[in-house]
Amino acid sequence: MFVKHSRLDRFMLALNAAFLTLAVLIVILPLIYVVIASFMDPSVLLSQGISFRISDWSTEGYKMILTNPAMLRGFANAVFYASAFAVLTVMVSVCAGYALSDDRLKGKGFFMTLFLFTMFFGGGLVPTYLLVKNLGLLDTVWAVIIPGAVNVWNIILSRTFFKGVPNELKEASNVDGASEMRIFFSIVLPLSKPIIFVLALYAFVGQWNSYFDAMIYLDNPNLHPLQLVLRSILIQNQVDPGMISDQLAAAEMKRLSEIIKYAAIVVSSLPLIIMYPFFQKYFEKGVMVGSIK
Amino acid sequence: MEYFKKHYFLYLMLSPALILTLIFKYGPMYGAIIAFKDFSPIRGILGSEWVGLYNFEKFLSSPNFEVIFMNTLKLSFFGLILSFPVPILLALMLNQVRRAGVKKNIQLFLYAPNFISVVVVVGMLFIFLSPTGPINQLFSWITGEPVMFMSRPEYFRWIYILSDIWTGAGWASIIYVAALANVDPELHNAANLDGANLLQRIRHIDLPTIRPIMAIVFILAAGGIMSIGFEKAYLMQTATNLPTSEIIPTYVYKIGLQSGDYAYSAAVGLFNSIINVILLLTVNFTVKKLNEGEGLY
Numbered sequence: 001m002f003v004k005h006s007r008l009d010r011f012m013l014a015l016n017a018a019f020l021t022l023a024v025l026i027v028i029l030p031l032i033y034v035v036i037a038s039f040m041d042p043s044v045l046l047s048q049g050i051s052f053r054i055s056d057w058s059t060e061g062y063k064m065i066l067t068n069p070a071m072l073r074g075f076a077n078a079v080f081y082a083s084a085f086a087v088l089t090v091m092v093s094v095c096a097g098y099a100l101s102d103d104r105l106k107g108k109g110f111f112m113t114l115f116l117f118t119m120f121f122g123g124g125l126v127p128t129y130l131l132v133k134n135l136g137l138l139d140t141v142w143a144v145i146i147p148g149a150v151n152v153w154n155i156i157l158s159r160t161f162f163k164g165v166p167n168e169l170k171e172a173s174n175v176d177g178a179s180e181m182r183i184f185f186s187i188v189l190p191l192s193k194p195i196i197f198v199l200a201l202y203a204f205v206g207q208w209n210s211y212f213d214a215m216i217y218l219d220n221p222n223l224h225p226l227q228l229v230l231r232s233i234l235i236q237n238q239v240d241p242g243m244i245s246d247q248l249a250a251a252e253m254k255r256l257s258e259i260i261k262y263a264a265i266v267v268s269s270l271p272l273i274i275m276y277p278f279f280q281k282y283f284e285k286g287v288m289v290g291s292i293k
Numbered sequence: 294m295e296y297f298k299k300h301y302f303l304y305l306m307l308s309p310a311l312i313l314t315l316i317f318k319y320g321p322m323y324g325a326i327i328a329f330k331d332f333s334p335i336r337g338i339l340g341s342e343w344v345g346l347y348n349f350e351k352f353l354s355s356p357n358f359e360v361i362f363m364n365t366l367k368l369s370f371f372g373l374i375l376s377f378p379v380p381i382l383l384a385l386m387l388n389q390v391r392r393a394g395v396k397k398n399i400q401l402f403l404y405a406p407n408f409i410s411v412v413v414v415v416g417m418l419f420i421f422l423s424p425t426g427p428i429n430q431l432f433s434w435i436t437g438e439p440v441m442f443m444s445r446p447e448y449f450r451w452i453y454i455l456s457d458i459w460t461g462a463g464w465a466s467i468i469y470v471a472a473l474a475n476v477d478p479e480l481h482n483a484a485n486l487d488g489a490n491l492l493q494r495i496r497h498i499d500l501p502t503i504r505p506i507m508a509i510v511f512i513l514a515a516g517g518i519m520s521i522g523f524e525k526a527y528l529m530q531t532a533t534n535l536p537t538s539e540i541i542p543t544y545v546y547k548i549g550l551q552s553g554d555y556a557y558s559a560a561v562g563l564f565n566s567i568i569n570v571i572l573l574l575t576v577n578f579t580v581k582k583l584n585e586g587e588g589l590y
Contacts, residue, residue: 009491016389023383024402027463030417031405033427049430096310099303106296111307115314121570123321124562125523125542126549130327130334131320150313180302209410212524216550227412234416235528261420265413272408277401287467 038062038262042255061263064256071264073222074229078208081144081225086203088149090196096150097158097195098184101165115152129216143217144207144225154199157289161195162188198286201279205272226268233264328560341556348560357544365540365565368526372454373514379462381507384469385495400470403463414460415528418452419443443529446537453529453538468510472503508580515576541565 005013036050041058044051065071099105100112122128128147137143165188173183211227218224232238237257276283297304323338328348330341352358383403390396406414421428422442429439442448476498484494523542530538541561549558 006490012491013389016386020386020390020399023386023463024399027406027459028402030421030459034417034420046425049427092309092313095306099307102303104300105303105307106300111311115310118314118318120573121322121566122318123323123325124559124566125545126555126559126562127321127324127327128317129550130555131317131324135316146313147317150310150317155310180300184302184306205408209408209412210524211410211412216546227410230410230412230416231528234412235419258420261416265416269409269413273405276405276408280401280404283404284467284471287464288471 034262034265038259038266040259040262042259046255046258058259060256061259062267064260065263065267070221070224070229071226071233071267074224074226075268077223078226081141081214082204082207084141085145085149085207086200088145089151089154089203090199092149093151093154093199094158094192094196096155097160098162098188100155100159101162115150115155119152125216132217138217139219139223141223144213148213151203154203157199157286158192158195160289161192165191194282194285195289198282198289201282202286208272230264230268234261325559325563327556328563330556332556332559334555344556348557349564351557352561352564357539360536361539361541361544364537365542368450368453368537368540371450372457375454376458376462376465377511377514379458380465381469381503383462383466384473384503385499387466387470388473388499389491400463400467403466405463406460407464409460411522411524412528414456415525418456418529422452444531444533446534449529449534449537453525457525465510468506469503472506473499476502512573512577512580515572 033050037045038061039057039059040050041056042060044056096115100108105111132138132143132147137146169187170183173187178186209227211225211231214223214225214228215231218228327338327341329343329345330338331344331347332338332341387396387399390399420426423429424439424441428442432440440448442452480498481494484498489497523540523546526538526540527543527546530543542565545558545562545565548554548561
């Protein structure tokens with residue numbers, strides 16, 4: 001591409017390649033370590049660390065995780081919360097974004113300011129909690145899904161998208177006598193698949209990975225999403241006693257708890273890691289659209 | 294009326310977002326007045342006695358105040374200073390990778406940790422840094438004894454910030470990578486012919502291209518300086534690292550939701566939000582001055 005590279009440039013490029021390789025290694029080595037450790041025989045892992053002898057491998061950790069009722073329930077709950085949240089967020093933001101992109105909407109500036117203000121200032125944790133409590137949402141799935149459903153950033157994103165839809169399209173259908181509702185549903189919405197997809201993807205991933213709302217609003221363990229179950233396994237070191245049969249001694253519990261942690265990390269991250277390479281370009285698109293003011 | 298009849302559909306479309314915002318964003322702002330009251334849940338927000346700035350004074354004069362306030366400031370300030378340049382460096386380096394396929398693959402790896410949940414990231418920290426974990430196995434070779442990383446207050450900030458960089462730097466570089474992709478290659482060719490070396494070209498062509506974006510990213514990051522994540526700090530807290538790990542958000546959670554001191558907790562939270570808004574406005578103003586009028590607003 002370039003006419004010529006000086007020796008200094010070539011040296012710089014080599015250095016660049018070395019640093020990038022280092023960065024990639026720093027990022028992926030811990031992940032590889034976790035995956036390998038999760039397949040280790042628990043006693044070998046505990047006594048000598050990672051080994052590469054085939055006889056030292058085992059799937060005991062995965063058996064524990066995949067037969068653990070709390071983990072499975074958490075998984076199912078997380079799928080439900082993430083899907084429901086994604087659907088709700090997309091509906092709310094796309095509708096609002098569409099309305100705000102239309103020049104005929106009076107008071108647009110006022111509404112935008114109303115939304116934008118909440119990006120920088122909020123009532124805080126305790127007043128929000130009290131509100132959710134007073135609305136009777138505590139310990140219901142709605143507490144996790146509804147309060148976060150309006151996201152100003154998503155509204156801006158979809159407004160930017162709809163501004164790109166040519167006005168002539170709407171006007172032409174208007175002349176043909178189509179109602180506003182018809183124009184939105186049969187003309188604009190089919191064109192909006194990209195933005196719907198991007199927003200849904202972000203919302204799903206965000207909800208899948210979050211634990212905070214569930215932690216403060218949900219007492220009932222049957223409603224706990226995956227991340228809360230993970231928190232008790234990984235951080236509070238509470239391996240569910242039901243996971244390991246009661247006769248086994250505390251030593252066995254300790255022996256298995258390490259391997260269970262590794263397996264739990266892999267199992268919980270797997271869905272996103274698998275889907276991520278396929279959707280990488282959409283994620284990038286989301287960031288790019290969001291950066292346009 | 295005529296107008297509304299004709300365009301009611303637009304308002305109908307706007308209403309779900311509007312109603313949810315009024316309830317769940319403005320509702321708590323109204324609720325925040327309990328910070329100025331001796332709040333009793335039985336008497337409600339309106340029925341409780343006004344106490345003026347009592348709850349704020351209580352916080353400002355409490356022995357915890359200085360520690361928690363400084364912890365919050367230090368964690369986010371050092372975090373900002375250390376993590377802000379990394380995505381820029383990554384983007385500049387990625388921009389030098391000529392083969393598109395290679396570049397895509399590097400990006401794929403660098404972005405991956407962004408999709409790992411904070412619970413898992415902190416879980417990995419506990420495993421990796423435990424006395425018997427892999428990092429300590431390396432350390433034991435050198436120093437002979439394991440380091441108690443997670444329970445020692447002096448390591449908390451480093452672990453927090455470095456793991457944040459590990460998780461987010463690659464992802465944060467996307468925006469710079471995209472901006473750099475728009476640089477006309479002819480500019481680089483011409484500069485090359487004029488004898489500019491790689492570093493000079495980066496300095497005089499690449500950097501000026503991404504400067505406006507750097508300013509915006511910086512303003513947003515600096516504006517959020519007091520609103521650093523509760524989620525991660527709370528998970529990383531251990532009984533013994535509290536001297537550096539207790540920050541305003543975790544304190545608000547503990548006194549508010551765990552101890553039930555609603556009014557006091559609301560006051561601390563409000564204090565935090567107000568400082569945050571002031572910071573955002575100050576930084577925006579300053580950057581605007583330095584950056585030839587290019588600010589966020």
